[in-house]
Amino acid sequence: MSAAMRIVNGKVYDPANNIDGKIKEICIQDGKIVDSVPEDATVIDAQGMVIMPGGVDIHCHIAGPKVNAARKLQPEDHRHDVHPGTPFTRSGTGGTVPSTFATGYRYATLGYTTAMEAAVTPIGARHTLEEFHDTPVIDKGFYVLLGENIFLQNLLREKRMEEFNEAVAWWINATKAYTVKLVNPGGDEPWKGKKNSNVSDIDEQTDEGLTPRQIIEAFIKSVDKQGFPHPPHIHCNNLGHSGNYITTLETMKTAGDMRAHIAHIQFHSYGGELGKNPVSKAAEIVDYVDNHPNITCDVGQVMFGKSTIMTADAPLAYVLKGHSKGKWVNADTECESGCGILPFNYQEHIYMHTLQWAIGLEIFLMAKDPWRVILSTDHPNGGSFMNYPKLIKLLMDKAFRHEEMKRVNQKALENCSLRDLDREFTLNEIAIITRAGPARALGLKNKGHLGVGADADITIYDEMDDKEMMFNAPRYVIKSGKTIIGNHEFITDFIGKLLHITPEYDKKIEEVVQPFFESYYSIEFSNYAVDDSYLHDHEIIATGKASS
Amino acid sequence: MTENTKIIENATCTFCGCVCDDMILTVDLDEKKIIKSKNACVLGRAWFAEHTIEEDAPAAMIDGKEVSIEEAIEEAAQTLTKAKFPITYGLSDTTCEAQRQAVAITDRIKGNIDTTTSVCHGPSGLAFQGVGESTSTLGEVKNRADLVIYWGGNPAESHPRHFGRYAVTPKGMFTPRGKKDRTVVLVDVRKTKSSPVADILIRPKPGKDFEVLWALRALVKGKKLSDDIEERTGVPLAVLQDLSDRMKNCRFGVLFFGMGLTMTRGRHFNSGALLALATDLNEFTHFVAKPVRGHGNVTGADNVVSWQTGYPFGVNFSRGYPRFNPGEFTTVDTLANAHADAAMIIASDPASNFPKKAIQHLKSIPIVVLDTKCTETSKDAHVAFRTSTYGINTTGTVYRMDDVPITLRPAFESPFPDDETILKGINKRVNELMLAKHYASGASGEVKVAAPV
Ligand code: SF4
Numbered sequence A: 001m002s003a004a005m006r007i008v009n010g011k012v013y014d015p016a017n018n019i020d021g022k023i024k025e026i027c028i029q030d031g032k033i034v035d036s037v038p039e040d041a042t043v044i045d046a047q048g049m050v051i052m053p054g055g056v057d058i059h060c061h062i063a064g065p066k067v068n069a070a071r072k073l074q075p076e077d078h079r080h081d082v083h084p085g086t087p088f089t090r091s092g093t094g095g096t097v098p099s100t101f102a103t104g105y106r107y108a109t110l111g112y113t114t115a116m117e118a119a120v121t122p123i124g125a126r127h128t129l130e131e132f133h134d135t136p137v138i139d140k141g142f143y144v145l146l147g148e149n150i151f152l153q154n155l156l157r158e159k160r161m162e163e164f165n166e167a168v169a170w171w172i173n174a175t176k177a178y179t180v181k182l183v184n185p186g187g188d189e190p191w192k193g194k195k196n197s198n199v200s201d202i203d204e205q206t207d208e209g210l211t212p213r214q215i216i217e218a219f220i221k222s223v224d225k226q227g228f229p230h231p232p233h234i235h236c237n238n239l240g241h242s243g244n245y246i247t248t249l250e251t252m253k254t255a256g257d258m259r260a261h262i263a264h265i266q267f268h269s270y271g272g273e274l275g276k277n278p279v280s281k282a283a284e285i286v287d288y289v290d291n292h293p294n295i296t297c298d299v300g301q302v303m304f305g306k307s308t309i310m311t312a313d314a315p316l317a318y319v320l321k322g323h324s325k326g327k328w329v330n331a332d333t334e335c336e337s338g339c340g341i342l343p344f345n346y347q348e349h350i351y352m353h354t355l356q357w358a359i360g361l362e363i364f365l366m367a368k369d370p371w372r373v374i375l376s377t378d379h380p381n382g383g384s385f386m387n388y389p390k391l392i393k394l395l396m397d398k399a400f401r402h403e404e405m406k407r408v409n410q411k412a413l414e415n416c417s418l419r420d421l422d423r424e425f426t427l428n429e430i431a432i433i434t435r436a437g438p439a440r441a442l443g444l445k446n447k448g449h450l451g452v453g454a455d456a457d458i459t460i461y462d463e464m465d466d467k468e469m470m471f472n473a474p475r476y477v478i479k480s481g482k483t484i485i486g487n488h489e490f491i492t493d494f495i496g497k498l499l500h501i502t503p504e505y506d507k508k509i510e511e512v513v514q515p516f517f518e519s520y521y522s523i524e525f526s527n528y529a530v531d532d533s534y535l536h537d538h539e540i541i542a543t544g545k546a547s548s
Numbered sequence B: 001m002t003e004n005t006k007i008i009e010n011a012t013c014t015f016c017g018c019v020c021d022d023m024i025l026t027v028d029l030d031e032k033k034i035i036k037s038k039n040a041c042v043l044g045r046a047w048f049a050e051h052t053i054e055e056d057a058p059a060a061m062i063d064g065k066e067v068s069i070e071e072a073i074e075e076a077a078q079t080l081t082k083a084k085f086p087i088t089y090g091l092s093d094t095t096c097e098a099q100r101q102a103v104a105i106t107d108r109i110k111g112n113i114d115t116t117t118s119v120c121h122g123p124s125g126l127a128f129q130g131v132g133e134s135t136s137t138l139g140e141v142k143n144r145a146d147l148v149i150y151w152g153g154n155p156a157e158s159h160p161r162h163f164g165r166y167a168v169t170p171k172g173m174f175t176p177r178g179k180k181d182r183t184v185v186l187v188d189v190r191k192t193k194s195s196p197v198a199d200i201l202i203r204p205k206p207g208k209d210f211e212v213l214w215a216l217r218a219l220v221k222g223k224k225l226s227d228d229i230e231e232r233t234g235v236p237l238a239v240l241q242d243l244s245d246r247m248k249n250c251r252f253g254v255l256f257f258g259m260g261l262t263m264t265r266g267r268h269f270n271s272g273a274l275l276a277l278a279t280d281l282n283e284f285t286h287f288v289a290k291p292v293r294g295h296g297n298v299t300g301a302d303n304v305v306s307w308q309t310g311y312p313f314g315v316n317f318s319r320g321y322p323r324f325n326p327g328e329f330t331t332v333d334t335l336a337n338a339h340a341d342a343a344m345i346i347a348s349d350p351a352s353n354f355p356k357k358a359i360q361h362l363k364s365i366p367i368v369v370l371d372t373k374c375t376e377t378s379k380d381a382h383v384a385f386r387t388s389t390y391g392i393n394t395t396g397t398v399y400r401m402d403d404v405p406i407t408l409r410p411a412f413e414s415p416f417p418d419d420e421t422i423l424k425g426i427n428k429r430v431n432e433l434m435l436a437k438h439y440a441s442g443a444s445g446e447v448k449v450a451a452p453v
């Protein structure tokens, strides 16, 4: 079989190229989309089917130390959801934190071909890359936790900004990351060093002499200056707390007109008084995002049922432990991060959980510009990525949404405007929030679209009225030009590649970093940076200030 | 000593779970020997010094006769694919890269995989599944811990640099005076070489760890204890109360625990009680706990088996997907119950340290062995590979006891291939054999993409 393929008769949804449901031929050669292919190319007849670029998950937790701890923690989560192997694919286990192989295959079975792990400690980068190599089909990358990095905070406090920029670039290179991640800026030291306390205001001065805002601003500026394809990925302060929407607005304002990505924004859109039940502030948040094209966000939709909380926001996980009363993991990483993990369950009858569910939907349905309001469940925090088809149905099918609304806490619905929202997403809009939008936000020029030169990552769904069924079982999934799923079955295996960036830096910065290591880390400086043997198949995405 | 020497800086010692990565090795390249290992402890020095290559040992044998590596790989693959209940065991003294291949093979042949965790810190793994764990990397202990408690272990002899490099004497960010900034408590039924390091020594009666831990949990929560606690546990109430106060009032406390806790009466209940105590203390201050793991890369084995299967050890693939059941799928049990009908043993010597019944069965089934030396197990092997030593001859990844991964820097070349290379070969062959079986059974694996028009 030649590497050339032609997909005919399918309805193509390719919003980046303004193609909205047109019957159009797609040609593939050597893993890329091309203008035309030779006569003898393999043909897929997509009559009655919908063709989209492969899905891109901009925010999920699928690999690395905290994910693996969550796997080990929950045998009960795997046992009822096994993932048998096939002659071509490996076996595994599922649940909210699937094994690596199950993770890759299950993304593929939803038509997703790229996923970004959203929080990795630098010291855990090597572990993450090892797991990635065992995570099949999808391309993947990760965001490295630098916000609570003590060395970087020291430079910041001393206003050594040149060195700060160099050190950020050094760390990205040393870990093979895609961008920087900030989590609850300023909250790590109070947690670890001050008897499990936390910061509560973006302008609160910590004992270290920095405010969360100063940390956020420094990273936004640094990444802007260096032109990373994706801006700092920010988990704001006060996640989950009533009244936190103010913090979220302030965080976005801190960016000025520079780019910033706000992670799982649903969890940060609450009004009301601290300590009391929240109310929805989705409208205020969406209004800001809609009017500021420099901001992108992913929603972090909550889906009812089992989830696993896993976050570098250790104080938050501890608060949730107080509610769940079950097992809990705390894991501190020296000089870099905290981490909390616990099993969780979102329940329809609980006010808070329903409100969270409703706010997520409100954000989707109110957003005027779907390109910058991206679909995610903050897997597995808001629920497994396996919920995406159901979430799509909630957005596309008003009748279904209203049926579901009957089963939830009614008091919570009174404190939001979900009942008044009649919008139904179109297939084109779904293609935006699951493909074109995240690819654009990530600066992945070859993903999320089907134009000539794009990666041949393609999903073909049977067109169905029931959108959950439709998005649950693509008939074909093509990754890098190879048919991985044909007629709903895996027909081959594929590894996928790492996506990372390599911003330039002055080698001299190592002389500044090294003494800190020798004093405060427990591994040797020269054993810290991850070497190229961990890359396997990889692609470097260009950095540099974009002109647009 | 010859002139032909080489210095390897920042090499890693894999002898114990401390995985110290600051070795400075001097290698005699002619003699193929490490002649000096600066920074290593006595155990590490012996590990490096004793490592010589038996050049003329065969790299591969079938039933004791030398064969080519290819022939041995073929025979290993045939043996494993023919078996109905093949087991894989060992794994803690090899790289993660090799471990990944071992799980892959076991998955494909629908076998059973288990690691030495099941005979050391398995109970800690079970306790972890039950209650979770508040924990940290060792650098955090060095930087912050002002209260360090060792429970049921003798690190001075088992992990000699644990005190000096990570937990007791090093000067850290918030512990600038090293040991002066810390209180060290040792809880052990015996007096050991570790005792002198302690500011406070507590010696419970043997087999009473659980009771002592539970009493501490009660005190921490402000509950009253009955007066006979000393009689029952051997520890006076005042001592327990003092420890409870110290734990609640420290800034950053850590509980390290060893096999003296996990492998004595109570087992995973003991580990569970200790993890629960550390968790409880987070209501008052920052507190973490950490098992002091033994073998070099047993933590890597836990990680690899977990990310590939969802479970840390004792995993069975006979139904085509992973199932976990310690007590059934742990190796002592698959052998003692005579379930296993072929075994692949990697970097471990069960024939010398398993219970008698298990050894008897092991000796009655075909064994494939990968080891760097001749062992009790390899003597009886059907297929035996001699492999190079990780960290000395080959690179790869190992995980320290605190889950920090480190890349190894080999010192000199071995004439023998490494575990990963052999296992990759077996994996490839096993895959071919299983696919052939699949097609032979009439099933179609044909690509079902629409045919060219
Ligand atoms: S403490 Fe352990 S790892 Fe460190 S040198 Fe000694 S034996 Fe090797």
Ligand SMILES: [Zn+2]
Binding pocket: A059, A060, A061, A118, A119, A263, A264, A378, A381
């Ligand atoms: Zn997240």
